[in-house]
Amino acid sequence: MTNYITFSAIQNDLKSGKITCKSLVEHHLSRIESKKNLNVFLSVYADEALAKAEKIDEKIKNNTQGRLAGMIIGLKDVICYENHPLQASSRILDGFVSQFSATIVERLLAEDAIIIGRQNCDEFAMGSTNENSAFGNVLNDADNSRVPGGSSGASAVAIQADLCQISIGSDTGGSVRQPASFCGVVGLKPTYSRLSRYGLAAYASSFDCIGVIGKSVEDIALIMEIVAGKDDFDSTVSSKDVPKYTQNLTFDNNKKIKIAYIKETIENDALQPEIKTAINQKIAFLREQGHTVEAVDFPLLSVILPTYYILTTAEASSNLSRYDGVKYGFRSKNAENLEQMYKKTRSEGFGKTVKERIMLGTFVLSASYYDAYYTKAQKVRRLIQEKTEEIFKEYNFILSPNAPTTAPKFGSFSEDPIQMYLADIFSVQANVVGMPAISIPCGKDNENMPIGLQIMADFFEEEKLMSFSDYLIKNS
Amino acid sequence: MIMKDKYELVIGLEVHAQLQTVSKAYFSEENTYGSMPNTNISVLTLAHPGTLPKANKTSFDYAIKMGLALGSQITEETIFARKNYFYPDLPKGYQITQDKTPICIGGNVIINLKDNQITPENPEGKTINKEHSIRLTRIHLEEDAGKSLHIDGEEESFIDLNRAGVPLIEFVSEPDIRSADEAHAYLTEIRKLVRYLDVCDGNMEEGSLRCDVNISVRLIGATEYGTRAEIKNLNSFSNVKRAIEYEFERQTALVEQNITFGQETRMFDATTGTTTSLRMKEAMNDYRYFPEPDLTPVVVDKTWIERIKNLMPALPRALFLKFTKEYNLSDYDAEVITAEKETAMYFEEMCKITKNYKAACNWLTGNIKGYLNERTLALNQFPISAKNMAEMVNLIDAGKINHNIAAKQIYPKMLENPTKSAEMIATEDNLLLSTNIADNEAFNLEVEGFIGEIMANFPAKVAEYKAGKTGLLGMFVGEVMKKTKGKANPKTVNELVVKMLAL
Numbered sequence: 001m002t003n004y005i006t007f008s009a010i011q012n013d014l015k016s017g018k019i020t021c022k023s024l025v026e027h028h029l030s031r032i033e034s035k036k037n038l039n040v041f042l043s044v045y046a047d048e049a050l051a052k053a054e055k056i057d058e059k060i061k062n063n064t065q066g067r068l069a070g071m072i073i074g075l076k077d078v079i080c081y082e083n084h085p086l087q088a089s090s091r092i093l094d095g096f097v098s099q100f101s102a103t104i105v106e107r108l109l110a111e112d113a114i115i116i117g118r119q120n121c122d123e124f125a126m127g128s129t130n131e132n133s134a135f136g137n138v139l140n141d142a143d144n145s146r147v148p149g150g151s152s153g154a155s156a157v158a159i160q161a162d163l164c165q166i167s168i169g170s171d172t173g174g175s176v177r178q179p180a181s182f183c184g185v186v187g188l189k190p191t192y193s194r195l196s197r198y199g200l201a202a203y204a205s206s207f208d209c210i211g212v213i214g215k216s217v218e219d220i221a222l223i224m225e226i227v228a229g230k231d232d233f234d235s236t237v238s239s240k241d242v243p244k245y246t247q248n249l250t251f252d253n254n255k256k257i258k259i260a261y262i263k264e265t266i267e268n269d270a271l272q273p274e275i276k277t278a279i280n281q282k283i284a285f286l287r288e289q290g291h292t293v294e295a296v297d298f299p300l301l302s303v304i305l306p307t308y309y310i311l312t313t314a315e316a317s318s319n320l321s322r323y324d325g326v327k328y329g330f331r332s333k334n335a336e337n338l339e340q341m342y343k344k345t346r347s348e349g350f351g352k353t354v355k356e357r358i359m360l361g362t363f364v365l366s367a368s369y370y371d372a373y374y375t376k377a378q379k380v381r382r383l384i385q386e387k388t389e390e391i392f393k394e395y396n397f398i399l400s401p402n403a404p405t406t407a408p409k410f411g412s413f414s415e416d417p418i419q420m421y422l423a424d425i426f427s428v429q430a431n432v433v434g435m436p437a438i439s440i441p442c443g444k445d446n447e448n449m450p451i452g453l454q455i456m457a458d459f460f461e462e463e464k465l466m467s468f469s470d471y472l473i474k475n476s
Numbered sequence: 477m478i479m480k481d482k483y484e485l486v487i488g489l490e491v492h493a494q495l496q497t498v499s500k501a502y503f504s505e506e507n508t509y510g511s512m513p514n515t516n517i518s519v520l521t522l523a524h525p526g527t528l529p530k531a532n533k534t535s536f537d538y539a540i541k542m543g544l545a546l547g548s549q550i551t552e553e554t555i556f557a558r559k560n561y562f563y564p565d566l567p568k569g570y571q572i573t574q575d576k577t578p579i580c581i582g583g584n585v586i587i588n589l590k591d592n593q594i595t596p597e598n599p600e601g602k603t604i605n606k607e608h609s610i611r612l613t614r615i616h617l618e619e620d621a622g623k624s625l626h627i628d629g630e631e632e633s634f635i636d637l638n639r640a641g642v643p644l645i646e647f648v649s650e651p652d653i654r655s656a657d658e659a660h661a662y663l664t665e666i667r668k669l670v671r672y673l674d675v676c677d678g679n680m681e682e683g684s685l686r687c688d689v690n691i692s693v694r695l696i697g698a699t700e701y702g703t704r705a706e707i708k709n710l711n712s713f714s715n716v717k718r719a720i721e722y723e724f725e726r727q728t729a730l731v732e733q734n735i736t737f738g739q740e741t742r743m744f745d746a747t748t749g750t751t752t753s754l755r756m757k758e759a760m761n762d763y764r765y766f767p768e769p770d771l772t773p774v775v776v777d778k779t780w781i782e783r784i785k786n787l788m789p790a791l792p793r794a795l796f797l798k799f800t801k802e803y804n805l806s807d808y809d810a811e812v813i814t815a816e817k818e819t820a821m822y823f824e825e826m827c828k829i830t831k832n833y834k835a836a837c838n839w840l841t842g843n844i845k846g847y848l849n850e851r852t853l854a855l856n857q858f859p860i861s862a863k864n865m866a867e868m869v870n871l872i873d874a875g876k877i878n879h880n881i882a883a884k885q886i887y888p889k890m891l892e893n894p895t896k897s898a899e900m901i902a903t904e905d906n907l908l909l910s911t912n913i914a915d916n917e918a919f920n921l922e923v924e925g926f927i928g929e930i931m932a933n934f935p936a937k938v939a940e941y942k943a944g945k946t947g948l949l950g951m952f953v954g955e956v957m958k959k960t961k962g963k964a965n966p967k968t969v970n971e972l973v974v975k976m977l978a979l
Contacts (some may be wrong), residue, residue, distance in 0.1 A: 023781060080526040088525065099519050201525035205769035234528050235772050315769055316562050321569020322523040326635065338633075342562055365560070367765035374766060 001027040003162045007219045010165070014060055015069045019052035021060070021070050023116070027039045028072050028116055028164055029210040031354050034162045038139045040154040042077055043085055044117040066112030067226065068247035073108060074164040076155045079210070080199035081105050088201045089133040090123045092349030094330040097458045102199020103228040103234065104168065104210055111226055115335065116164050118464045124153035125170050125203045128403075128423045129177060129413060130154060132353045139412060140182060142449055146407040149179030155213050156183040166223055167213040169245050172203045172404070173308055174427025175209030177439035184441045186469070187213045188220050192434035194236040195224075196231035199358055202319040204312035205236075207431045217440070217470040221245035223460060243463045249472035256290050259283075260395040263295040264427055265426055272405045274445035279401060282442060282453060285476040286405060293399070300384050305421060307384060308428040310364050310377035314417020316354075317361025323349065385433045392435075398469060399455055400426045402439045406449035426454060436462050440469050483693045483728045486701055487720065489652035493664050493676035494620060494684040495643040506562060513625075513636035521566035521637050528770050531556070535643040536579065536677045539617050540784045542645060543580030545669055546612055547790055553775050554579050554617075556768035561761045564635050574861060575765045578616035585610045585649070586793060587661035588811070592818040605807050610662050611650040620644050639683075645675070651690065651701065656720040663713055668792050680712050684878070687716055693727040703728065706741045707751055719744040723752060745746045795820050803833040812841050818855040825862030830869040839865055854872060859894035860906035868879075868898035875967055876909055877902050909965035923969060924960040927952070927976050943976055949973060 001019065004010045013019045029046050049072075059065040075081055078088050078096040086095040105115070122132040130138040130153025138154040140146040141161040148157045152169030159167055167289045169176045171189035180187025200210055210227075215219045222245070229242040241412035259431035265271075265466035266279055283319045325345030332344035350358070364373035391398060403423050413423070430437035435456055442453035451474070543550050546869060557575035587608050594601040602953045622640035627634050647666060653659050667685060667872065669677040678685045687710050691875045692702035710716045723742075730737055739757040744750075790798075792814040799810035814820045819840065826836040842864070844858060868886065871877045877886060902908045930952060931938050941948045952973045957964060 001972050078525075079522075086525060093525070101524070198528050199526040202770075219684070233530070235530055236528075236770065318558050318764070318766070321560060321562065321565060322525075324562060324564075324566045324569060327522050327567060328524070338564065362764065364536060365766055367606060367762045367764075370764075406713075 004165065005308070006216045006223060007165055010070045021056045022050060024070055024072060025049045025053040025116065028162075031161065032117070032163050035141070035145070035163060038141060038154075038157055038161060039136055039469075040119055040138060040158050040161070040163055041074070041117040042087070042089070042120050042135055045084070045115060049114050050118045052114050056114070059112065059167065066110065068091065068108060068111035068113035069221070071108075071111075071113040071166060071360050072116050072164045073157060074117055074158045074167045075105070075115060076119050076121050076125075076167065076169045078121065078125055078153050078170050078201040078203075078304045079105060079168055080201070081118070083105070083266060084115075085118060086201065087134070088124045088395050089121050089135055090323075090354070090445075091134045092330045094349075096329045100199065103231045104375040107167075107227045108223070110146050113166075117167075119152075119158055119167060119326070120154035121169075122153065122175075123295055123354050124201065124316070125151040125172055125175055125208075125318070126353050126357055127151050127410070128174070129410075130179070130415075132351055133411065135350060140407050140449075142184065143407070143447070145409055145448065146255070147182065147410055147412075149182035149403075149407060151175040152211070152213065152328075153182075155442055156180050156185055156187065156468050159185040159213050159215055165214065166219060167215050168223075169211045170200055171201070171209050171431065172207045172312060172458060173424050173431050176209075176213055177427050177430075177437060177454055178403050178424070180213050180439040181441075181454070182407035184281060184444075184450030184452075185213055185215060186217055186220060186438065186440055187211060188224070188438045188462070188466070188475075189430060189436060190224065190228065190462055191238070191436045192431075193236055194228050194235040194240075194436070194460065194462065196227075196237045198231055198233035201317075204315040204321060205207070206315060207308075207312055209431070216439075216471060217466050218246065220373045221249055221466050226467075238460070240460060247465055248463050249259075249362045249467050249470050251467040253289060253471065253475075256292065257396040257468075258292045258294070258394060259286060259397045259399055260285035260296045260391050262298040262301060263398040264298065264301050266297070268404070270404050272445065273400060274443075275401050275404075278443040279399065279453060282472065282476055283399070295394075298387065298391075300380070300387055301425075303380055304384060304429050304432055305425050306353070307377045307380045308424070309421065310373050311381060311432075313357045313361030314365050314374055314377075315361070317358045317365065320350075320354065320358055325349070370447075376383075381432055384429070387431045388429065388435065389458075396464065398455055399453065402427055402452040402454045406445045406447075408452055430454075430456050435459055436465055438465055438469050442472050482696065482723070483731070484696045485496075485654055485656075485720065485724055486651045486692045486694060486704075487655075487659055488651040488690040489647070489649045489653065489659060489662060490690070491647040491649075491663065492644050492686040492688075492690040493647070493666075493670050493678070495535050495538050495645060496674060497532060497538070497643050501587070502945060510563040511638055513634070513638060517640070521567060521640050522853070523569075524592055529572055529768075531771050531774055535617055536776065537787075538643075538673070538779075539579045539645045539786055540767065540776065540781060541673045541788060542669065543583065543615055543674060544785060544788060545673060546580070546585060546615070547613060547614060548580035548583030548584035550776055550781055551577050551579055551581060552777070553577065553773050554775045556771045557765045558768050559618075560764040563621065563624075564633070565624045565637070565640065567637060567640055571619060571621065572771070573618035574616035578614040579645075580612075583615070583661055585647075585665050587658065587665050589658065589661055605811075608658065610658070610659075611653045613648040613650050615647050616738040617830075618646060619643050646940065651692075653687035656717040656724075659720055660688070660713055660717050663716060668815065668817075672789060672792055678758060683711065684788070686711070687711050689716060689719060689723075689833070691720060691723045691727070693731060695715055695723060703739055705739070705751070705888055707744050708741060709743045709745075711746070715744060715746055718746075719751060719828055720748050722749055726751070789817070790820075790824075792817075792820065795824075799823075799833075802826070805837055809834075809837050809841065813837060816855070822855055822858075822862045826866040826869070829863055829866030832869050832873050832874070835869045835873070839869065843883065844927055846890070860890050861894070864890060864894070871898050871902070875965055877907060878909060878966070881907050881963070907963070909963070909968075919964075920968070920972065922958060923956060923964055923972055924976065926932055926956050927973055930955045930959075931976070938967055939979065949977075952977070 021379040056069050080102045084102040086098040127150040129147035130150040138148050140148045152175050155169040160183035176187040195210045212220045212223050225245045228241045231237045274476035330349040335341035335344045437456040442451045539947045554577040558570040560570040589606045591606040592603045620642040624638035667678040671678045689707040692704035694702045707719045742751040743754050795814045796810045799805045813823050
C-alpha cells in the first residue's frame with residue numbers, strides 16, 4: 001500500500017474501491033509490527049480497529065460514513081480513551097484504565113476515525129527526547145541511534161514511519177513541534193483554549209495544548225476543524241467560532257505579507273549551521289516572492305525559558321499531587337503508615353525528571369520564595385505576552401528554528417539537563433504567550449536528519465498559519 | 477483578682493456552611509447527605525487524570541445572597557485558587573478555594589446579647605437586649621473534602637468521597653468576639669441567616685455547618701493580641717462554648733505563670749471538654765496557594781447582583797423590627813417568632829388574616845410549638861394552615877366562639893380535620909356563641925335562671941355590689957360562665973348580669 005501523504009487521497013481510493021478501511025487498518029497494523037523496534041506503541045487496539053473498520057466499510061457502501069472514515073489515529077499516552085489504558089508513560093499509573101474519553105477523542109470517533117493505539121511519550125509529557133518514559137526509549141526512524149524528540153516523540157515517529165495517518169499529541173513547551181521537526185513531519189500547537197483539554201492528563205494547565213501531528217497541513221486542518229471549539233467540560237475553552245480550516249487553505253501569494261524573525265534566534269552562534277542555512281534559504285525565497293522579512297529585537301528572549309520552567313513546574317507540582325497511591329494506579333508495597341505510603345509511592349512511581357520538576361515547582365510556590373519566583377514569573381509572562389503581541393501588530397508571522405540542532409544521539413542530555421532545557425528555547429515562547437505555532441519540514445542536515453521550521457501566528461490565526469505553512473511546504 | 481476581670485478573650489470564628497446546591501462545587505454530581513459511602517462520586521470526584529473542574533454558578537448565587545444579607549461588598553471579578561496539601565480524603569491533592577479575591581469582602585453580623593448589668597440606663601438590672609456588631613472579614617467559596625473513617629479494630633482507614641467537591645461557603649470574622657456567649661450568639665445568627673436564605677440547612681451534627689475557633693487572651697486594655705490557638709472538631713454550639721471556656725482557663729493560666737507558648741492548632745475532645753495540641757505552627761502546611769488555571773475568572777456584574785437582590789426574602793432582623801415596632805410584640809415574642817424562617821413566615825401568613833398579632837403569636841408559640849415539640853415535627857409538618865389558625869383567632873375576637881372552647885374543643889378537631897375551618901367545626905358541634913339576644917330567648921332565660929340562682933347564693937355580694945362595689949361584676953359573670961360550661965357569650969352574660977343586678 002502506498003504511503004498516503006494526504007487523507008484526501010485515502011478518501012478518493014476508498015470511494016473508488018481501490019482500498020477499504022479494513023485494508024488500511026491491516027496495512028498500518030503490519031507497519032506497526034514491522035517497526036516494533038521503534039517502541040512507538042504501548043498498546044495496539046488491533047481487533048477493535050479491524051472490527052470498527054468493517055463497520056465503516058459498510059457505512060461507506062451506504063454512503064453514511066463520517067468525515068474521518070478511513071482516518072487511522074494514534075493517541076499519545078496522555079489522552080483519555082474510555083476503557084483503554086492510560087499511563088502517561090509513568091509507573092505511577094500502573095494498570096490504570098480511563099473511564100471516559102477526552103472531548104476531542106469523542107469528536108474524532110463521532111466522525112468515524114479509528115484509534116489504532118496508544119503511543120509512548122516522555123513521562124507526563126516532561127522531556128525533549130522521549131528518554132523519560134517508563135516504557136523505554138523511542139527511536140527516530142531516520143536514524144535509530146538518535147532521539148525522536150519529545151515529549152510526543154512516539155507520536156511524531158508514528159507519522160514519520162507511516163504507522164498511522166494522524167497522531168494526537170500534547171504540547172506544553174514544544175512537545176509536538178520539536179519532535180515533528182526531528183522527524184520531518186508537520187506538527188501544530190493551536191492557540192491555548194482552542195481545543196478542549198478535557199481528557200488530557202495535565203502537566204501544566206495554563207500551558208497545555210493538545211496538538212496534532214500529520215504528514216500534511218491539510219490533514220491537520222481537517223482534524224482541527226472537527227475537534228476545535230467550545231466544550232462544557234472545560235471552562236477555559238474559547239467559545240469563538242471554529243473556521244472552516246479545510247476550505248481556506250489557499251495562501252494568496254499576491255497579497256504581500258510581513259514576516260518577522262527574532263534576531264537572536266537565527267543569528268545565533270549556537271545554532272547548527274545547516275539549520276541556519278535552511279532557514280535563510282526560506283527567508284530568501286519569501287523575499288523573492290515580494291514578502292517582507294525583517295529581523296526584530298526581542299530583549300526578553302533570555303527570560304522566556306526561566307519563566308516557562310518556574311510556571312510549568314509550579315502547576316505540575318500541584319497537578320501531579322493526585323497521584324498518591326490512594327485511589328488508583330501504583331501504590332508502594334513497602335509502606336507501613338500514611339506518610340510512608342505517600343513518600344514511597346511517589347518516589348518509586350515517578351521517574352527522575354518528573355520528580356525534579358515536582359520539587360522545583362514545590363520550591364517556587366513555597367511561602368519564602370513565592371514572590372521571588374512564582375509572582376515574578378507571572379509578571380514576566382504578562383510582559384512576554386505584551387511584547388509578542390506588539391510584534392503581531394506589525395507582522396503576520398514569526399519565523400524561527402524549532403530547536404538549536406537536529407535530533408541528537410541518545411544520552412546527549414543525560415549528563416547535563418540544562419542542555420536539554422535549552423533545547424526548548426525556541427519552542428516555549430508560543431506556550432508562554434498562548435499563541436499558535438507549527439513546525440514544518442525544512443530540508444535536512446549533512447547527516448540527512450530532518451530540519452524543522454517553526455512559524456508562529458497571532459491568537460486564533462490558525463487558518464492563516466496553516467495556509468501559509470501549506471504554501472511554504474509546496475512551493476519552496 | 478479573678479481572671480475574668482483581669483483578662484479578656486479575643487476570638488475570631490471561621491464558619492463553614494455546606495451549600496444546598498443540587499450539584500457539587502466544581503462539577504455536576506448529586507449532593508446529598510447520608511448516602512452509602514462512595515456512591516455520589518465520579519471520575520471528577522476521584523480526580524482521574526484528564527478531568528477538569530467546573531464552577532457551579534448556583535453556589536455564587538448563595539454566596540452573594542449571604543453577602544447582601546450581611547452588608548458585604550461583592551467582588552466583581554473573582555479567581556479561584558488552589559490550596560495544596562496531601563490528605564487521603566482530598567483526591568486532587570489540592571482544594572479549590574478563593575484566596576485573594578473572595579466573593580464577599582467585609583460586612584457585619586449583628587448579634588443580640590442579653591444584658592442585666594446595673595447601669596444608669598438600667599438601674600434595676602433588668603434583662604435587656606443589647607445589639608452588638610461583629611465585623612466580617614470575608615465570605616469565600618470553596619469545595620469540601622471527603623471523610624476519613626477510622627473504624628475500631630480495623631487496621632486500615634477508609635475514605636468516603638461523597639462529600640468531596642460539595643460546595644461550601646466560609647465566613648471569616650474579625651477577632652471581634654470577646655466571650656463564649658458572643659460566639660454562641662454569632663453562630664446562632666449565622667445559622668439563622670443561612671436557613672432564612674435557604675443556603676444551608678445549618679445542621680452542625682451532620683456537619684453541614686462547621687466552626688473553627690481562633691482564640692487568644694490578653695490583659696484587659698491591652699492593644700496587642702496574645703498568641704492564638706485554632707480549635708477544631710467542634711460539632712455543636714455548646715461544644716464551641718465549652719471549648720472557649722476551657723481555652724480561656726488554659727491560656728490565662730499559662731500567661732499568669734509567665735509560660736510562653738507558640739501558635740498551634742488544637743483539637744476539642746467533647747468527652748473531656750478539653751483541647752489537645754494537634755500541631756504547632758512550625759509544622760503547619762505551606763499551602764502554596766496559586767491561581768487555579770483550570771477555571772476562568774468569574775465576573776459578577778450588576779445585573780447578577782440585582783437578580784439576587786430580587787430573590788432575597790425578608791431577613792430576621794427586619795422582621796424583628798417590624799414585629800416589635802409595627803405589631804407591638806415584645807422583644808421576647810419577636811425573637812421566638814423570628815428564630816426560624818418557617819415560624820416567621822407562618823406568623824406573617826396569619827397576620828394577613830388577623831390583626832390580633834399578640835393572639836396569633838400566642839397560638840403559634842404556645843399551642844402550635846407545643847404540638848410540634850411533643851412530636852418532634854417541623855412547622856411545615858403542622859396540619860393546620862396559617863389561614864385557618866388566623867380565622868379561628870378572628871372568630872374568638874368577634875365573640876363567635878369562646879377562647880377556652882376554641883383551645884380545648886375546636887383546635888383539637890382542626891388538627892384531625894385540617895381542611896375544616898374553625899367556623900365549620902363550631903357550627904357542626906353547636907359551639908357557636910350567640911351574639912343576638914332576641915334570637916336566643918330560650919337560652920337567655922336559662923342564663924337568667926342561673927343568674928338568679930347565683931344572686932340567691934351570694935346575698936352579701938349582691939348587697940355590696942348594689943352599695944357601689946361594681947368590681948364584683950366579674951365574679952358574678954365568672955360564676956355564670958361556669959354554669960353555662962362556657963357556651964354562653966361572655967358579652968351577653970355581662971349584659972344580663974348588669975341588667976338583673978340593677979333590678
